[in-house]
Amino acid sequence: MSNASLASRLAVPAFIFVWATGYIVAKLAAHDAEPLSFLVVRYVGVCVLMTVLALVGRAVWPRGRDVWHIAFAGVLIQALYLGGVWVAIRMGLSAGVAALIVNMQPVLTACLAHWTGDQVTRRQVIGVVIGFVGVLLVLAAKLGSAAMSGALAAPTIICFTALLGTTIGVIYQKRFVPAFDLRAGQAIQFAAAIVATLPFALTFEHFSIVWTRDVIFSMLWSIFVLSGVGISIMFYLLRTGSVTRLTSTMYIVPGLTALMAWAFFGDTLGWNVVAGMAVTLLGIYLVVSQPKA
Numbered sequence: 098m099s100n101a102s103l104a105s106r107l108a109v110p111a112f113i114f115v116w117a118t119g120y121i122v123a124k125l126a127a128h129d130a131e132p133l134s135f136l137v138v139r140y141v142g143v144c145v146l147m148t149v150l151a152l153v154g155r156a157v158w159p160r161g162r163d164v165w166h167i168a169f170a171g172v173l174i175q176a177l178y179l180g181g182v183w184v185a186i187r188m189g190l191s192a193g194v195a196a197l198i199v200n201m202q203p204v205l206t207a208c209l210a211h212w213t214g215d216q217v218t219r220r221q222v223i224g225v226v227i228g229f230v231g232v233l234l235v236l237a238a239k240l241g242s243a244a245m246s247g248a249l250a251a252p253t254i255i256c257f258t259a260l261l262g263t264t265i266g267v268i269y270q271k272r273f274v275p276a277f278d279l280r281a282g283q284a285i286q287f288a289a290a291i292v293a294t295l296p297f298a299l300t301f302e303h304f305s306i307v308w309t310r311d312v313i314f315s316m317l318w319s320i321f322v323l324s325g326v327g328i329s330i331m332f333y334l335l336r337t338g339s340v341t342r343l344t345s346t347m348y349i350v351p352g353l354t355a356l357m358a359w360a361f362f363g364d365t366l367g368w369n370v371v372a373g374m375a376v377t378l379l380g381i382y383l384v385v386s387q388p389k390a
Contacts, residue, residue: 108330115327117353120192121361122323123183126315129307132183133298135316137291138306140175142320144287151280158281159274166273171286173266175328176293181259190252192358196351198256201229202264220383228380231352234373271335279329287324349377 126135151158159167182195274282298304306312352373 108334112327112330112334113349113353115322115330117196117350117357118318119323119327120182120186120196120350120354121357122315122318123186123195124192124358124362125311127183127187129309129312130315131298131302131305132187133180133294134302134304134306135312136176136179136183137294137298139316139319139324140287140291140294142316143324144284144291146320146325147280147284147287151278151284154280156278156281159277159285163274163277164285167270167277167282167285168289170266170270170274171289172293173262173269175286175290177262178259178266179290180294180297181255181262185252185256185259188252188255190256192362193351193355195252195256196354197233198253199260199263200350201260202267224380224383226380227383228377231373231375231377231380234369234376267335276336279332282332283324283328352377 123132150156178199182199186192186195
């Protein structure tokens with residue numbers, strides 16, 4: 098097996114794990130830190146980190162229109178997506194339900210795949226649908242209880258907005274700037290996210306961040322692991338494969354998030370999680386595997 102092939106195989110499970118921790122970290126910090134204020138600090142940290150890495154590594158910085166394309170994708174993928182998820186969880190939406198809503202992304206991506214030139218086969222469409230059913234099974238109980246309590250009003254709308262932001266952002270980036278230096282590109286994207294998020298943080302929040310142990314851990318994890326590692330892996334996968342194949346792997350995130358929420362917060366873990374994860378894995382297999390000739 099070549100090094101490139103091994104990297105691709107390891108990148109997918111690493112991406113799934115890192116991405117799933119994002120919802121746990123958001124819940125961990127939600128009590129002691131206002132979401133947009135927290136994210137502005139996080140964006141600054143990532144921007145500084147990536148700029149230093151780019152300068153030390155003598156990265157080639159994007160120029161001309163590419164800078165604006167990368168910045169616009171960054172506003173959608175970073176500011177709108179992360180802001181929506183963190184605000185929704187701060188408003189009381191559970192980490193599991195937030196993961197369910199945002200990880201409907203493969204459905205939208207498959208519908209819009211022609212924008213990136215991806216060819217979606219019937220087998221992949223079936224896999225997307227099966228994976229979506231598995232996601233619904235994972236969080237069926239949580240959706241039911243949340244709906245009964247009326248908790249799926251404003252936070253759900255915000256979460257769906259985050260879903261649209263990240264879906265359109267990923268497709269836009271794949272189409273207009275599929276390749277760029279990850280360090281320089283992330284520095285640009287997170288700088289754009291700061292510009293987009295800061296006015297809302299100043300208008301609607303008080304920059305209230307209580308630096309508890311949980312908040313400090315969440316900040317460090319968000320900067321170095323979620324953004325530094327997770328986003329880099331996502332961009333690598335975007336560069337080396339189709340958008341549909343990448344986003345289909347996100348179907349496993351709600352199930353893994355539910356497992357993490359059970360381990361960290363004592364959330365209920367029932368038969369629906371086990372059954373849903375099995376169905377989800379089948380759906381992902383159909384999307385990412387190649388049938389034999």
